Structures are given as structure tokens and as C-alpha cells.
Amino acid sequence: MTTQEQNHTSARPDATDKEAGLSLLEVLVTITIIGIFGTIVLLNVLPAQEQAMVQKARTDLATLEQAIDAYRLDMRRYPTTEQGLDALVTAPRDDAANYRPGGYLRRLEDDPWGNPYQYAYPGRDGRVFDIWSLGADGREGGEDLDADIGNWDR
Numbered sequence: 001m002t003t004q005e006q007n008h009t010s011a012r013p014d015a016t017d018k019e020a021g022l023s024l025l026e027v028l029v030t031i032t033i034i035g036i037f038g039t040i041v042l043l044n045v046l047p048a049q050e051q052a053m054v055q056k057a058r059t060d061l062a063t064l065e066q067a068i069d070a071y072r073l074d075m076r077r078y079p080t081t082e083q084g085l086d087a088l089v090t091a092p093r094d095d096a097a098n099y100r101p102g103g104y105l106r107r108l109e110d111d112p113w114g115n116p117y118q119y120a121y122p123g124r125d126g127r128v129f130d131i132w133s134l135g136a137d138g139r140e141g142g143e144d145l146d147a148d149i150g151n152w153d154r
Helices: 003-020 024-075 084-088
Strands: 118-120 130-133
Touching: 024 084, 024 130
Parallel strands: none
Antiparallel strands: 118 130
8 A cells, every 4th residue: 555545545534534423513503403393293282182182082982871861771771870870881780680691781981081070860851861971171061172071062
């Protein structure tokens, strides 16, 4: 190898060593861009998640309605308010003769916000029964996501 080739080869690693790292400015710009994209995604995903929770509550209510109707067909009456939705998973002590083996639901789940679904028999405003979720706030009433979601919504 000639001296000129050695000088050329030895000069090259020095140049790449200096160019190999990122400057502080480049790192800050990259972090800022990632932060902006993260904010945009978050602002678009959160409302979709909230709407998905409302839709899940409505789907759960439809399932509960079907289970209550099946209970009525077998037991010839609706569960009382005192028995509540537990009557769909556990046979009542006083009248288990016509109760479906295994119950009407495998398990009773809470609403998407972690609160139990509510049940009343008879229902208000001429409805046979009411079942509802208390919404995101877990309290009666409310607006938007905090509003109650019930079988009266349909």
C-alpha cells in the first residue's frame, strides 16, 4: 500500500467519526415531531374509545334484554327488582323448578366503566322493565358520556 493510500484511508475514519452522531438540535426536532404526532393520534383515538364504550353498553343491554325475555318465557314472570339481574345467573330459591339449567347468562358483567347494570321491574313510563348503565360518571342522570344509557334509548 502506498503512502498516499494510507493517508487517504486514515483520513476517512476521522471524517465519519465526526458525522456519525446526531446533533442536539436534530434530536430535539425529532422529539418535537414525535410529540406532535402523538398528540394528533391521542386527540383522534380518545373520542373513538369513548364511543366504543357507549356502543358496548348498548350491546350489553340488548343481551340483557334477551336474557330477561328468556327468563320470563321459562319462569312465566319477570325477575323482581329485588332479585335483580342476579336472577339471570342464579336460580331463585323460591321458584327454581322451571329455571333453565346453567342460567340465562354465564356471568353478569359490569358496564364498560366498571359499574353494575341497573334493573327495575316494572319500568317507568309504561315499560315492562328498565335496564340501564349509569354512564361514565356512575351516577343517575348526566350529559354526554355521563348520561345514563338504557333500554329506553331505542
